[in-house]
Amino acid sequence: MLIRTEAPADILVIDRLLKSVFETDAEADLVMALRENGQLTLSLVACDDDGAVVGHALFSPVLIDGNDLSWQGLAPLAVAKSHQGSGVARALLTEAFLTLPQFGYPACVVLGDPAFYSKFQFEPASAVGLECQWEVPEGAFQVRSLTEASLATLLDGVSGLVEYSAEFNQL
Template sequence: MLIRTEAPADILAVDQLLKSAFETDAEANLVMKLRENGHRTLSLVASSDEGDVVGYVLFSPVTINGEDYNWQGLAPLAVKQEYRRQGIAKRLIEEAFASLLELGYPACVVLGDPAYYGRLGFEASEQHGMRCQWDVPEGVFQVKELRSGEFEGQSGMIEYCSEFSHL
């Protein structure tokens, strides 16, 4: 298994992966729009030993109270059905965290299963006085410091790129 930065040659394989991993084409369409509009900060693929794309994660900018602090939103994350439960998603995210921190992105947010993302160090945003732009159940919107102390003095509304509003 190889984790690497997404290349232009991966676009079709990533599109097919996203369409197969989710119930609708919304995530695949979102990724295309984020790419087209220059809102993709980092995207990684996991490829099998044969070179097939079997996992994908994308990060895009978010703001807090309308201000850009270089924070990133994780979405989407997908792994091919037959490759799930092998730690691929975890490896994608951990590699992405290291890259994001190295590139100067100090925090990440995610909208997802608290039990799953909690194992990766995410915490409920409410614990830090932060909330998502959408009405979601408590604990589902989560935050993670990549650089220690990043959340000090921060609170308020976190908003994703406008492309997310069309989901």
């Protein structure tokens, strides 16, 4: 499996992948809007041995209490149904969590299943005083440091509402 950054030729392939994995086109539309509006920080694809795109992970900027701390939001993460459970998501996230800090992005938030994301060192965001801009189930909004620094150090006294790019409000 090869993990690499998105190329222009991948755009429609990613769109098809997202439409096949999620119940609606909302995530595919979100990715297109983030890309078109320059709100895409990192877009990775996973390719199988034949070169077909079988996974995708996208990161975009978030604000914390109105402050730009260079934190990122993971959304969406998608793996082709035929490849789910085979380590594609782990490979995508491993690469992302190595790449993002190299470009000065110290932490990441995600809205998702705590049982899944805890495998990747995510913890409840409420534990460090962060809350999601949307009403979500307890524990579903999570955070992790991408560096050696603790979340408390990275926050440096900032806490409160985490806001995603405006494109997310169209979901």
